[in-house]
Amino acid sequence: MFRRSSQDAPADAPLIELDASARPEAEAKKGRPTPKRSEAEASRRGRAYVPQDRKEAAKAARDERSAARERQRLALLRGDEAGLPARDRGPVRRFARDYIDSRFTAAEWFLPLAVIVLVLNVLPNPSLKDISLLIWLIMIVLIVLHSVLLSMGLRKQLAQRFPEKNTKGTVAYALMRSLQMRRLRLPKPQVKRGQKS
Template identity: 55%
Template structure:
């Protein structure tokens, strides 16, 4: 009587333990498979601790170099996983698109400044007066355009992202609007006139 129970118990316990340990091969792992290069880099990094300070510094330099390479590629491609912290997030992405979709006077400041410099160096008094007037017009136009950009952007951000912090988005937009479109990093992801992405 006691033997039969103990036999049943002994056979039932390993079966349940076996069921818990064996995983269905068709079931998902719950995480993406890392790329081979990433897995090898992680394995190399965690394989052994540095023997001395020189080796530790060399390893840190190598890690910084890899991180900077990924960051540079992300700035060119727009891959948000490796972007600098100041460029990450939906608010910053929308801000970049909001600036990139329109024309801004400030982005042509450098060529206009070169033209004004050339005019101001000519011996003609009339050309120098034109350069001075052009300088004043450009400065006023940039200021007005920047104020309008900041106001419109603030309104759009408040409407689209009511629960997120928009701190720093307007200075970020103004700095981007002062760069020529082809020189902007991260690179523009939309064409002029297109609606900004969410």
């Protein structure tokens, strides 16, 4: 009823034919065959796996965190620079670790001496309690003096070796490392005692 018949069109109307280059973008050839539906779905599934429920998503996140912690732990044990946490990474921090690890420090004896002091303090003999107090006082004074000397030496070395690098926080990092017993330090010491750093 409302259709236009071919008889209504003028007889001399020209036919317009478009080149391939003049086609709009939507009609332009894409240069590859259309993938099958099964291939497209497999590709989409491979790109982004979104868990269906909250429990599955939480389990996947937990597994990922656990794997990251394990990689970091192994890097700390091996001293692998690429896997270390950000606070331990870089040549400045490595130098600070080597500087502390190559020396005997008074602070690393803090824990064993603290245990001895506690044991002596528990005993009922008053003279042993006085000895434990004296040991405690000597230990604290030695740790403070040695830490001051270590920090002065480390600051001087950092200024000489890394004049253009940011060394903020490195001395505190090194002093915290010196408080730990050598065997328990992480990342593991890479130099022997007495070795030049």
